[in-house]
Amino acid sequence: MRDAFHDDLDAIGQMLVDMGEMVRRSMERATNALLNADLALAEQVISEDMQIDNVQHELDANTLNLLARQQPVAGDLRTLVTSLRMSADLERMGDLTNHIAKVARMRFPAKAVPFELEDTVREMGTVAERIIAKVTHVIMSHDLDAAIQLEKDDDEMDKLHRKLFMALLDDSWSHGIETAIDITLLGRYYERCADHAVSVARRIYFLVTGEYSTDLA
């Protein structure tokens, strides 16, 4: 039987899952806004970032409230502290999708991403979305196999990131410095977003097992 405290803990878990789903959708839209120079969609991502921040504030307030009222020990205490950290990671991931949308807005009506890099950036967006969906699943299910798999998805992101740099450094690069700056920053936003997701997966792994995963090291 569940008591009220564990219902409250579950509610916090559900808010983390909600945040994950909001970030995934924001990533999807930001990438579409970027690749299609879709100003309205970019503005939507930017204005909806506040919603992610609001969920974080509510989640953190509920968590602090539970810490204060229930004075949990051991596993429950660790769950609550980990929740605070995961919400910070997810909030930051939302910021990064927001940064991607801002690049789209800044270059509108032009496209920020040159034609020959569109596929690579689209793939980075797809990998980022997959990683975010997976980490949301991990938060919900504590599925450790999926947590470990995240590392492989992150390797894929790193590969795409390197591919982006190789294109910038190729002698045939003809898009000038401004575009090179945009691509450098965009690459970093996608990569950092994946890094934060891996960090969430590590926190869950540690929460469940009490050990650091060597695969997630």
Add this chain to the structure above:
Amino acid sequence: MRDAFHDDLDAIGQMLVDMGEMVRRSMERATNALLNADLALAEQVISEDMQIDNVQHELDANTLNLLARQQPVAGDLRTLVTSLRMSADLERMGDLTNHIAKVARMRFPAKAVPFELEDTVREMGTVAERIIAKVTHVIMSHDLDAAIQLEKDDDEMDKLHRKLFMALLDDSWSHGIETAIDITLLGRYYERCADHAVSVARRIYFLVTGEYSTDLA
């Protein structure tokens, strides 16, 4: 009269101050390594990043331990949770100084920063150091005026960051794409480091006053 619990709280505060000082020194060395193409110094920054991580792990373990053993309420609970967040900010600031050192190492024996941008980068390093020293002082003293001043220092950092971009985008830029990528990323590392310091100042402000500073908003 102080009880053992408050001595433990003070010890955690002292560890945060120690982390701040480690990060400031690391920033100083990373900037010097970068501007002088000093490989030994860059390696030192990179290897010492682990020390900052270790202090964070110890600090977080002590904080969790206090949370579990003492079951603090209200102000003390808020202090402990804020400590966890500040240690995460400081750890990330250490990562960023590490990234700066890695750019220095990657370009060695060449200098990563072109001659005409050395002054701007040096100034970014100086402002970053000042911000880190100030935030360390704020952690120690809860000096709210200093916390608010941090926002001005951060404005200065933003100005320098823009100056860096203007130089990259100037028609006279003659250093090619690779250097433009390095400068773009370096600018971001300095700026993010300052952002995290402002975030620590905001946490202290909120901890002391229970309100969000409009100046630090």
